[in-house]
Amino acid sequence: MTAAQLELTGITKQYPGVLANDHIDLAIASGEVHALLGENGAGKSTLVKIIYGVVRADEGEILWNGEPVRITSPSQARSLGIGMVFQHFNLFETLTVAENISLGIDEDHDLKQLTSEIEEISTKYGLPINPHQHVHALSVGERQRVEIIRCLVQDPKVLIMDEPTSVLTPQEVEKLFETLRRLSSEGCSILYISHKLDEIQALCDRATVLRHGKVTATCSPKQETPKSLAEMMIGSELPVCKRIAQKRDSEVRLVVRDLSIPSPDPHGTDLRNINVTVHRGEVLGIAGVAGNGQKEFMAALNGELMDSVTGRIELNGAELSKVGPAERRTKGLAFVPEERLGRGAVPDMSLANNALLTGYLNGMLNNGFIDFDRVRAYATEIRERFDVRSAGIDAEARSLSGGNLQKFIMGREIMMDPQLLVLGHPTWGVDVGAATTIHQEIVDLAAKGTSVVVASEDLDELFEICDSIVVIAEGRLSPVKRTSETNVEEVGLWMSGQFEADEGEVGHAA
Amino acid sequence: MLLRLEPRQFTSKRMQYASPLIAAVLTLIAGVILFSALGTDPVVALHTFFVRPLTSLYGVGEWALKATPLLLCAIGLSVGFRGNVWNIGAEGQLTMGAVCGSGVALAFWGDEGPWLLPLMLFVGVLGGMAWGAIPSMLKNRFNANEILTSLMLSYVAIQILGYLVHGPWRDPEGFNFPQTRIFGDDGILPVLLEGTRLHLGAVLAVICTIIVWIFMSRTFQGFKVSVAGQAPAAAAYAGYSRKKVILLSFLVSGGLAGLAGIVEIAGTINQLQPIISPGYGFAAIIVAFLGRLHPLGIFFASLLMSLMYLGGEQLQIHLNLPLAVTGVFQGLLLFFVLGSDVLVRYRIRLISQPKEA
Numbered sequence: 001m002t003a004a005q006l007e008l009t010g011i012t013k014q015y016p017g018v019l020a021n022d023h024i025d026l027a028i029a030s031g032e033v034h035a036l037l038g039e040n041g042a043g044k045s046t047l048v049k050i051i052y053g054v055v056r057a058d059e060g061e062i063l064w065n066g067e068p069v070r071i072t073s074p075s076q077a078r079s080l081g082i083g084m085v086f087q088h089f090n091l092f093e094t095l096t097v098a099e100n101i102s103l104g105i106d107e108d109h110d111l112k113q114l115t116s117e118i119e120e121i122s123t124k125y126g127l128p129i130n131p132h133q134h135v136h137a138l139s140v141g142e143r144q145r146v147e148i149i150r151c152l153v154q155d156p157k158v159l160i161m162d163e164p165t166s167v168l169t170p171q172e173v174e175k176l177f178e179t180l181r182r183l184s185s186e187g188c189s190i191l192y193i194s195h196k197l198d199e200i201q202a203l204c205d206r207a208t209v210l211r212h213g214k215v216t217a218t219c220s221p222k223q224e225t226p227k228s229l230a231e232m233m234i235g236s237e238l239p240v241c242k243r244i245a246q247k248r249d250s251e252v253r254l255v256v257r258d259l260s261i262p263s264p265d266p267h268g269t270d271l272r273n274i275n276v277t278v279h280r281g282e283v284l285g286i287a288g289v290a291g292n293g294q295k296e297f298m299a300a301l302n303g304e305l306m307d308s309v310t311g312r313i314e315l316n317g318a319e320l321s322k323v324g325p326a327e328r329r330t331k332g333l334a335f336v337p338e339e340r341l342g343r344g345a346v347p348d349m350s351l352a353n354n355a356l357l358t359g360y361l362n363g364m365l366n367n368g369f370i371d372f373d374r375v376r377a378y379a380t381e382i383r384e385r386f387d388v389r390s391a392g393i394d395a396e397a398r399s400l401s402g403g404n405l406q407k408f409i410m411g412r413e414i415m416m417d418p419q420l421l422v423l424g425h426p427t428w429g430v431d432v433g434a435a436t437t438i439h440q441e442i443v444d445l446a447a448k449g450t451s452v453v454v455a456s457e458d459l460d461e462l463f464e465i466c467d468s469i470v471v472i473a474e475g476r477l478s479p480v481k482r483t484s485e486t487n488v489e490e491v492g493l494w495m496s497g498q499f500e501a502d503e504g505e506v507g508h509a510a
Numbered sequence: 511m512l513l514r515l516e517p518r519q520f521t522s523k524r525m526q527y528a529s530p531l532i533a534a535v536l537t538l539i540a541g542v543i544l545f546s547a548l549g550t551d552p553v554v555a556l557h558t559f560f561v562r563p564l565t566s567l568y569g570v571g572e573w574a575l576k577a578t579p580l581l582l583c584a585i586g587l588s589v590g591f592r593g594n595v596w597n598i599g600a601e602g603q604l605t606m607g608a609v610c611g612s613g614v615a616l617a618f619w620g621d622e623g624p625w626l627l628p629l630m631l632f633v634g635v636l637g638g639m640a641w642g643a644i645p646s647m648l649k650n651r652f653n654a655n656e657i658l659t660s661l662m663l664s665y666v667a668i669q670i671l672g673y674l675v676h677g678p679w680r681d682p683e684g685f686n687f688p689q690t691r692i693f694g695d696d697g698i699l700p701v702l703l704e705g706t707r708l709h710l711g712a713v714l715a716v717i718c719t720i721i722v723w724i725f726m727s728r729t730f731q732g733f734k735v736s737v738a739g740q741a742p743a744a745a746a747y748a749g750y751s752r753k754k755v756i757l758l759s760f761l762v763s764g765g766l767a768g769l770a771g772i773v774e775i776a777g778t779i780n781q782l783q784p785i786i787s788p789g790y791g792f793a794a795i796i797v798a799f800l801g802r803l804h805p806l807g808i809f810f811a812s813l814l815m816s817l818m819y820l821g822g823e824q825l826q827i828h829l830n831l832p833l834a835v836t837g838v839f840q841g842l843l844l845f846f847v848l849g850s851d852v853l854v855r856y857r858i859r860l861i862s863q864p865k866e867a
Contacts, residue, residue: 016516304746325749335747343743349736357737358748360730368729 004063005030005189006051006082006158011060013046020046021057022213028158033180033190035200035221037233038210039431040402044193047210048160051191052084053077075106083151084160089143093136097129101150114153121152125179140167140291148179158189165199166457167290170492177203195233195432197226211235234432242440251280253451254420259311259321261300269293269475271300274311276470276477278420278451283442284480285466286455287491293475294455295338298424301453302335303328315420329361332419336409336426338455340402344409347398351390351408354397355379359412378415386411387437403434410438414445421445423454427461439465459488473497515856522854529850536846541839550829558828559821559839569820571706575778577816579604579770579787581715583794584812585722586766588803590759592726593735594742597760599645599660600767601791602667603638607768608775609671610637612690612782615697616679622696630697631714631772638768639761641667646760650753656760664791675782690782699777711773716809718766723805735759767791788819796844815840 004027013021020043028034038044049055051062053071062069064080071077077084091100098115105114118131127145135143144164151159161180165173180190180203192204200207201221209217209232217232224232259274271293278284288294299305301313303325313321320328325335337343345354355378356364364374379393388408390400397405406426413421426442427435442465446452455472456462462469463483471478471494478499481490493499538556545555563569583600590597597603611634618626644663648654672688681691699709726732738745738755745752770790779786797815801807822836 016518302747303749324751325747327749329749337747339743342741343747346737346741346744348740353733356730356733357744365730368731370728370730370733 004028005032005065006191007063007066008047008051009061009063011047011050011057011062013043013050013055013057015046019213021050023060024210024213024215026208026215028189028191030157030189031184031187032206033184033192033204035204035207036191036193036210037195037197037200037207037229039195039233040429041431042210042233043213044210045162046213048084048162048191048193051077051158052082052160078106078154078156081155081157082160083154083156083158085144085147085151085162085164087162087164087166089147091135091143091146094134096132096134097138097146097149098131100135100146101131101153104150105154117153118149121149125152125182126175127179140289141169141172144168144176152183156188158191159183160191160193162193163195164192165194165196169289169495170459170488171496173199197221197229200229201226209233230432236433242443249280249282249449252277253280253282253316254278254453255312255314256301257312257314259300259309259313261296261305261309263293263296263475264305264307269296271296271475274477276480278453280451281446281449282468283446283452283454283466285462285469285483286453286472287459287462287469287495288455288457288472289495290457292472294424294472296475297472298335298337298422298455301422302333302337329358329416333422334358334413334416334418334420335422336406336413336424338424338428340405340409341398345397345405348396351383351388351393351395351397351400352376352379354408355382355393355412357412359416362416382408382411382415385415386441401431403430406430406438407434410441414441418450420451420453423452425456426454427456427458435461459491463488471495471499473499512860514859515852516859518855518857522857525854529853530847532853533843533846533850536850537839537843540842540846544835544838544842548831548835550831555825555829555831558824560817562824562828563817563820567703568706571703571708572820573813573816574712575706575708575816576819577812578712578715578777579774579790580794580797580815581809581812582718582770582773583763583767583791584797584801584808585715585719585805586763587794588798588801588805588808589722589726589732589735589762591798592739592803593755593759594739595646595756595759596657597642597645597660597763598657598795599642599662599664599791600763600770600794601787601789602660602664603641603764603767604771604774604787604791605664605667605671606641607634607638607771608782608786609667609674609771610634610640610768611772612679612693612775615693615776616690619691619694622694624696626694626696627699627776630776631769634772635765635768638771639765642760642764642767643757646757649756656756660760671782671786672784675784679782681781688784692781693776697776698780699773707778709773709777711777714769714773718769719805719809722762722766726805731758767794793840796840800844800847814843818843 006028008024008026011021011024024047036044046055050057053073053076062071069080098111098118101118102111102114115131122129127149129142129145129149135146144167164176168176184190194200204221207219207221208215211233221229256274256276259271261271263270269292274297286294296305300309303323306324309321311321312319315331315333318331320331341347346357352375356370356375359378362378364371364378376393382388383390383393386407388411389404400408426438430438442452442454466483468480468482469486469491470480471491473495474497478494541556542552545552564573583604587597587600611630614630614633615626641663645656645659648659649656675690676688679690681689699711702708702710702712734750735755738750738752774786775782793815797811798808801811818836818840822833825831825835826833
């Protein structure tokens with residue numbers, strides 16, 4: 001191994017109540033692709049924020065080419081030669097690609113010269129982009145390219161990529177990997193943060209595994225199995241979700257006909273002519289890259305988006321498109337939104353009050369007065385049945401971890417005994433253990449006859465729990481396929497919008 | 511060494527109770543500095559401000575009397591504020607409540623009975639509600655900012671009052687003074703305590719406070735208001751109508767401000783005049799926040815604010831200090847209360863700066 005480009009020793013960061021990083025050692029060699037692996041909350045983000053100068057460590061030392069350095073700001077990190085592509089993009093929608101990149105450069109520079117530089121990098125590394133295009137017109141994959149080029153124009157020695165593939169189609173992921181391999185062959189080190197094991201095996205030379213803020217293992221991922229990597233990450237054996245093969249049920253539960261909605265957000269996605277049918281006990285997965293209309297579709301199913309909606313939504317034959325969320329609930333619809341804090345739950349309210357939020361139909365009201373005994377009993381039951389770890393039912397929703405809060409919200413909705421359960425990214429930001437529990441709940445619920453519609457960006461998840469899969473791209477829905485009759489490649493291709501809308505076939509699951 | 515604010519993991523219950531005390535102590539200290547700078551003995555001044563008004567039964571009566579409209583307005587406003595609905599126009603709703611209720615008294619002048627007073631109160635409440643309904647409908651229909659519309663309508667209401675007392679409703683036997691007839695006995699709220707001006711309105715205010723307390727803490731509709739205020743997206747997700755919360759908040763706060771207006775007229779002034787309130791509707795905003803939007807807190811805050819009005823008068827009478835001192839004092843108190851509130855969510859930590867490498 002050559003001398004480390006970047007080396008961390010004993011990095012420690014204490015947040016109120018959490019030791020985010022506990023004496024972490026990490027060394028990245030020049031030209032190495034190094035994975036930082038860990039569950040959500042393991043301390044990955046804190047560590048890279050320390051490297052990039054966003055957060056300062058309480059203890060520990062950073063060595064750059066063997067020399068100790070103090071990184072106090074992102075601009076200092078950049079001048080050293082550290083670039084970072086964040087999970088959430090920092091781009092101005094109304095500016096062009098070149099202008100956006102120009103804003104990220106600290107030194108004086110000429111925009112024209114920069115433009116030609118962008119074009120040069122774009123061809124050299126296989127990152128096609130037009131520097132004169134406005135960012136709002138770009139797809140998510142293209143925006144990521146802008147972020148990467150923004151780092152590359154500064155000629156970095158270390159490039160940090162924070163969960164870069166969550167917004168990409170499988171094909172785009174492959175392209176990104178080519179770019180990253182090319183960079184590494186030229187001597188640029190890459191710190192690659194992810195919890196997706198197959199990607200890490202495909203791309204990375206070495207991996208540092210974090211758990212609860214500590215380094216638990218350093219390994220060569222190519223010599224490990226996904227199972228052994230997962231066990232290093234979660235510290236125990238990986239639980240498996242058991243699924244019983246379902247008979248097809250012909251009873252139609254949900255019918256969406258010609259649903260079109262102009263998005264209320266100027267940069268949002270309009271839904272166009274959505275047609276889909278879901279049967280009793282069927283789990284339908286909606287695959288797609290974020291921002292292709294999943295959010296709007298979920299909101300439309302729940303009745304939060306009702307203005308200027310055209311088309312029909314029927315549940316058990318009852319027309320729902322003209323009534324709001326409260327009435328849809330009485331008809332058997334339940335919904336777990338993607339945003340847990342602030343939408344699925346009120347952050348500053350207790351779990352008991354959050355049980356009341358949508359659970360009120362389960363006999364918690366008495367002439368408009370709240371029956372607090374019933375509310376507390378309901379919350380207690382959710383907590384026990386769904387293994388929600390919290391300091392009792394009076395704990396504020398904000399004090400729960402993502403996985404526990406998700407289990408609570410799922411539990412609240414499942415205990416409504418719904419006809420149709422709609423789920424937005426149910427395991428996003430949830431640790432592996434809780435994710436398996438959640439998957440098992442979904443599968444069990446469907447076995448009892450509830451229909452489930454689940455949107456997710458994680459294809460593995462959808463293939464694991466769904467009976468059928470449909471892709472949403474640019475506000476349109478692909479044909480529905482039985483999970484057993486399709487594969488990741490086909491779905492991936494559809495995610496980029498390449499499917500023929502054959503009107504006769506579209507949207508029929510059975 | 512540096513002072514740094516660090517977010518607490520949980521809101522501190524202890525600080526929730528301690529912060530008003532910290533604020534009170536800081537206000538007293540600032541008061542001492544203020545009065546010393548004005549060349550007055552601070553002990554005498556503070557005694558005159560806080561204690562002297564309450565040394566007689568009459569004074570205690572005045573204390574509760576002035577707290578009444580503040581309590582009614584603030585308790586109503588607190589419902590909206592909890593629901594993230596910003597009614598700044600309680601002064602206008604109070605004025606319209608007074609105008610409408612007085613209209614009844616004047617219409618039946620000389621032809622009255624024991625039914626008159628309940629009718630006046632009822633119409634006063636309706637008047638305040640109607641005036642409050644305007645900004646809520648503008649908000650719901652055109653998304654007009656309720657802060658601006660409710661505030662501007664306050665000035666409209668005051669102009670309407672001015673027009674009526676200078677014009678059509680002027681007392682024909684009143685030597686051209688801009689005021690209405692004095693109401694007959696059936697249009698005046700009974701006095702509670704002999705030797706004071708304290709009237710039945712104070713009891714009404716306490717009853718309303720209890721009702722609002724029950725509404726906010728025990729009913730589902732009150733719960734919906736709180737959810738709408740704390741997490742609008744969660745309210746939309748659960749299907750609670752935002753428009754309903756806005757309308758309800760304005761009807762409750764407008765109605766209670768209207769009641770405050772007619773109670774002030776029927777209990778204290780007994781006729782309409784060009785100026786019927788020293789800004790109770792605006793001071794009530796401070797009272798609502800001083801009381802942390804909690805009914806019990808608001809109850810005490812209205813008493814404190816009322817004492818400040820009385821204390822300010824005492825300073826003018828006995829120490830020849832200007833009226834502005836009262837305003838400065840109120841401002842200081844609010845400043846310190848909001849400042850101390852930071853401690854509920856944050857803690858102060860002394861940190862030593864890491865050594866330069």
